Amino acid sequence: MWYWLGVTYIAALSIVDFMMFNYIGFRTNVSDVDYGIIGAAWSAVFIATSELLGRLADRGDYRRLSAVSLTFIAAASVLFALARGVWLMALAYIFHAVATSTANLGFSASLFELSPDVEWESRTSGQRLGLYGIRGLGLLALAMAVPFVRLLGLVVGVGVAAVAIGLLFLTALPSQWITFERKLHGVINRLSLTGAYTAALGSFVSYRYGILYSISRGVARGSGSSMGVALSATLTTFVGDYYLTALPLILRQMTVGLRDYMIAFAAAGLAAALTLAMVQGTSSRSLAAAGIALRGAWAIAAVSFIRSMAGLAAYIVILVALFGVLDLSLYQIYIGLTGGYRVHGYMVLRELGSLAGSLAGGVALYAGPMAFMVTPAVVTGAAVAALLA
Template sequence: MWFAIAMLFMALLSSLDIGIYSYIGYKTNVTPFQYGLISAMWSAVFIISNLFLGKVSDKGNNKFLIVISFLSIMVTGVLFSFHNLTFLAIAYMFHALGVASSNLAISTTIFEIKSSDKWKYYIELQKFSFYLIRGLGLLSFYFIYDVIPFDYIIYFSVAVGLLTFLSLPKVSLKVERILHSFSQDFNSITDHIKMLSYLAYDSINSLPNAVKQGFISYKRVSTKMISLSMFFATFTGDYIFTILPLLIKSDISLSLLWLSYGITAIIISLSLILFSMFSNTNNKKVALFSIIARGIWLVSILSFVNNTLNLIAYIAISSVLFSVIDIALYNIFSENSSGYGSHIYYTLRELGTLTGSLLVGIAFTLGKEVFITIPIISTIISALMLLIA
């Protein structure tokens, strides 16, 4: 039960992310530079929150983390009710704190409550339910926007946050990640012993095969390179999506924008089921293909986004590819870090958002050539980081 309620809360927070940010773009006289700066400030708060709360997460204090999230969203609702640019921007910052603390709270609970052989399953289930509920939430924004004030949606999220706190099991025995880390180290030692024994009882000519069987077969992936690859992949998308509402608001209404994001999220959730059924979700090759394909799609199709159908297709395909990238890289990261240091992955991912948000406001004023060249370069770097890992 706790998992379902927690997924509802996280998905509502994600819906509010799109809802509040696009509301600011449509309902205020924000400039492109200010809009990019607000997005960057959200990312800065998210990053700082992860850095400070990461140690709390590694200690297993999930209840404390979810309390912070609940209180942050409560403050968000109060500030949003003033409906001017300054208060909306501050409300958006508190929303960032709420998202950061809830991510860490749920990740900590999964890694300590669930057996390590179930981590991959729950990460995939988390992503599927997250996007499905987020999609339904954004669709509801579209249908009730003219009937119920947006403020009430935030208040409903606060109530779900309270239910999440009450239902979330407290982590008492903090051993699962320790055991997984020990298992990883033990596997590494036994593989090295296997290599040495292979050499001792066979000829020196079999060295290449011994190395292949004993060492290279268990070479750990660099979590640092995985996180950097995620940084540049996130940068590429958020660089474009930060400015997107301002580019299309003369052609597409706010409610239609929410409808587009809602349909996209549901498409993503269904795609993730197929992805988990027919592909290895911690496969570097799958992630590499998705990084390259997404970069090409984002750059080449942007100029054709001038109606709702094209917008849905543009967001859907790029978002599905990003979800595949995120799941694959996070699974690889978690497996090689034994579930520790999730805040590092989240921090670098959000740092990509911050950098992209800041840079796009400047690049947009320098002309189309500069604007388009930057995401091409970041896509190439992201792919190279993954290859090096």
């Protein structure tokens, strides 16, 4: 029960994210650069929160993290309801960043502490599938309600719903306990940080103890490769948030409105869920790298063909569906290398890509067509190289 309530809570926070950020983009007079700054500020707070509270996740303190998340999403909803200007709305959106960061940390900690390691892959797949499916259905329902309810009321209503779901999740979470296996795993993981030193020491040991050298070299290589996966996730996320920041600014100059945008993202969420149901990610780096290149090419080339609702829907559906598979694949590769530890470090690096992408999207759009096209092409190439390194 706690697992699916957690998935639903994170999906609700994702819907609140979409509604708050795009309400600011579509319904206010925010500038291109300021909009990018707001998106980047959200990511900066997400990163800072993950860094400050990440150790709680490594210690398995999922109940406290979930309680912090619940407090901040409640505050964000109240503040957004009372806001009458862009910057108060932006502050509410920043509170949402804290709620999302701690919710992700708390859910990840609960998953790794309360589930056997043989279930991690299936549960992370189920989390991503549920996230996209619930988000898609939620956005579709909200889009249908737009003609009858004020948009600001919908934004605040989703926040209130997230609070209610978060409270149920917190109530359903089992008492904290950590198995001997996980404690031992944590000790081994901390010892792995000395892998490089052990490798150097092992080179001076006689052949009778050569196994120490071999093991420590393997640990050092594993640490390096996990960093390459995290860096690739960072750059892949950059490209996605780059376009997600620019799209509302582009579309508000066209006939496509926020309701159409919501419908397009609803379709994208359902398509991503269906894709993940059929394709459970991949543990192959080469396949993931090919997917990153394909998604980057689509994002760059197809954006110029958005002229109608159908074109917008096709663009976003393919963009989001590909990212859903890539995001799951990179995360599974990463936790396979780290044993479920240092997840907050992965989240920080991934969100750093979101920060940079949000900021760059608005600035590059302001700078002109050439800068807007070249930037994601270079970053996509770097993401592929980092994964294959």
